[in-house]
Amino acid sequence: MDIVEWSRWESETVRGRAKGEIGMDATNDRAAWFQGGEAVCSVTPEARSRAFRLVLLGPPGVGKGTQAELLCKSLGTCHLSTGDVFRAASCQHDPSPALRSALDAMRRGELVSDGLVVTMVEERSGCLGCCGGFLLDGFPRTVSQAEALDDLLVRQGVSLDAVLSYELPLPEIVDRLSGRRTCSKCKAVYHVTARPPHKEGICDLCAGSLIQREDDRPESIRVRMQAYEESTRPLADYYERSGRLVAVTADGAPEDILERSLRELQARATLARH
Ligand code: AP5
Numbered sequence: 001m002d003i004v005e006w007s008r009w010e011s012e013t014v015r016g017r018a019k020g021e022i023g024m025d026a027t028n029d030r031a032a033w034f035q036g037g038e039a040v041c042s043v044t045p046e047a048r049s050r051a052f053r054l055v056l057l058g059p060p061g062v063g064k065g066t067q068a069e070l071l072c073k074s075l076g077t078c079h080l081s082t083g084d085v086f087r088a089a090s091c092q093h094d095p096s097p098a099l100r101s102a103l104d105a106m107r108r109g110e111l112v113s114d115g116l117v118v119t120m121v122e123e124r125s126g127c128l129g130c131c132g133g134f135l136l137d138g139f140p141r142t143v144s145q146a147e148a149l150d151d152l153l154v155r156q157g158v159s160l161d162a163v164l165s166y167e168l169p170l171p172e173i174v175d176r177l178s179g180r181r182t183c184s185k186c187k188a189v190y191h192v193t194a195r196p197p198h199k200e201g202i203c204d205l206c207a208g209s210l211i212q213r214e215d216d217r218p219e220s221i222r223v224r225m226q227a228y229e230e231s232t233r234p235l236a237d238y239y240e241r242s243g244r245l246v247a248v249t250a251d252g253a254p255e256d257i258l259e260r261s262l263r264e265l266q267a268r269a270t271l272a273r274h
């Protein structure tokens with residue numbers, strides 16, 4: 001996007017934010033992503049002059065899901081989380097053996113196999129070509145998944161705008177993970193001290209009960225951090241080499257990190273112009 005387009009987008013976004021018009025439609029069930037196959041989302045995305053296609057990278061608990069929610073509201077795009085798809089599938093009465101082994105891996109804090117994850121995203125690749133854009137959270141997580149994503153994007157005729165890579169010291173990450181509470185119905189994310197709900201244990205948005213994720217137990221957190229260091233951190237180099245990496249510090253309030261992310265995206269657009 002050149003700077004003229006950027007300015008137009010930015011002023012529309014700021015105006016829209018002030019009027020509450022821009023943002024991922026909260027009534028959209030994202031069925032195409034959650035169910036895959038022929039499923040169609042309850043709200044058809046608006047074709048936009050500027051659709052953002054982004055990946056969020058960073059260790060477990062750094063705040064990717066929280067930023068995804070805020071970025072989607074600001075940019076009017078759609079949050080696609082592979083972890084959310086697996087967690088939604090865990091409610092199936094009779095999961096396939098492959099899904100059962102994926103859910104076991106998740107509980108232990110290990111990564112699900114590349115083959116299964118890539119097949120799952122491939123079955124939903126229409127979401128990558130969606131005219132509303134996308135914000136991928138939790139995928140890719142290995143270099144092999146990143147290569148598969150590049151292939152899928154080529155087949156959809158679209159390309160990534162940027163990979164936002166969030167970093168935070170380990171003690172703060174552990175604090176964020178151990179205090180996280182998630183709505184059992186709408187999946188909204190809270191934190192017992194940093195982002196508490198108005199009523200303890202109850203979701204502000206849908207009154208669902210708030211639960212602690214199984215993989216937020218200390219023993220699973222350790223395994224997840226190790227999987228991140230071994231398999232996911234090398235992705236930063238992969239995206240740096242192709243000029244798509246945008247590093248963002250993830251300390252401070254979520255809204256401050258959002259502003260930092262938007263500023264970095266803008267700086268990148270300005271640089272691309274010159
Ligand atoms: P996934 O669901 O992707 O989880 P994750 O990457 O481990 O990330 P999290 O959701 O734990 O953290 P987050 O960074 O989104 O932080 P959040 O915003 O919630 O994956 C889960 C599992 O699924 C994996 O372990 C794996 O088994 C499997 N899987 C999924 N995709 C896979 C793939 N592609 N390949 C292989 N396996 C795959 O924030 C955390 C807490 O901090 C919250 O309480 C929040 O309120 C709080 N918080 C956020 N921001 C701030 C802030 N600025 N200040 C204070 N508190 C904050």
